[in-house]
Amino acid sequence: MRDRDLVFEYDTSHGYALLIITNQKNVIIQKAVKQFMRKFNDLNKEKLKEINNFGQLIDVSVFKNAKGL
Secondary structure (H helix, E strand, O other): OOOOEEEEEEEOOOOEEEEEEEOOOOHHHHHHHHHHHHHHHHHOHHHHHHHHHHOOOOOHHHHHHHHHO
16 A cells, blocks of 8 residues: 555544545545535434444445435
């Protein structure tokens, strides 16, 4: 993974993280990640709360609605 940057954002309120591998980390990518996480949280608030309450691993198949974000 030479010449790659990592963008890592952790949402403490919902207990999940997003990891992006990119060729160059910049303000546009970081802003897009934060915007995605905000929309994802709004769209899946109840599912995330349920997963977080039970300390479960996340099954990404239940988040098919995030594809359009």
